[in-house]
Structure formats: structure tokens, C-alpha cells
Amino acid sequence: MLRRPSRWSDEKSFRALGEVLRARFPDLPSGFTLREGLAKARVAEPGLDWGEIDKELVSYEGYRYGGLPETGGPQEAISLLISALRRSGK
Secondary structure, eight states: OOOOOOOHHEEEEEEEHHHHHHOOOSOOOTTHHHHHHHHHHHHOOOTHHHHHHHHHHHHHHHHHHHOOOOOOOOOHHHHHHHHHHHHHHH
16 A cells, blocks of 8 residues: 655654754854755755755745645655765765
8 A cells, every 4th residue: 555655754854954954064053944054055065956955945834834734745855955965064
């Protein structure tokens, strides 16, 4: 039986993104927003699909803070960003 991925996996992805941003950019202020972290990541990783990353962030924020319905599905662009930041931070 196929199951639709839950938003829980998206929340874990964005939580992981926050952790990677904090590790990669230790100069980010305490309580930084994802947008602040992504501004630094955009400079560090210009070759990624930033249009898709921005779209995924807007979708997540709409769900998380605006009460919009979940879109479902894993966030591939966010996963690629996390991987790129982990690689470049070593």
C-alpha cells in the first residue's frame, strides 16, 4: 500500500535545515529565522535551485504559521540544500 508522506517529514527537514544552518554559519544570531540563514546559504551555495527552495519555504511557512493545508511530499530542494551545506561545511 502506498502512503502519502506526512508533513511530519517536512517539519523534520526544516528542523534539520535549521541545525545545519547554525553549524555552517555560527555567526547567525540566536533565534535566527530560516530566511536569515537562507540568505547566507544563498551566497555560499549559488548553484542550487533557489526558486524551488524559496517555494518550499513559503509552502512550509503557510502550513506551519498560516494554517494552510499541508502539501505533502518530501521537500527535495531542501534535502539537496542540507546535503550541500553539510559537504561545504567540512
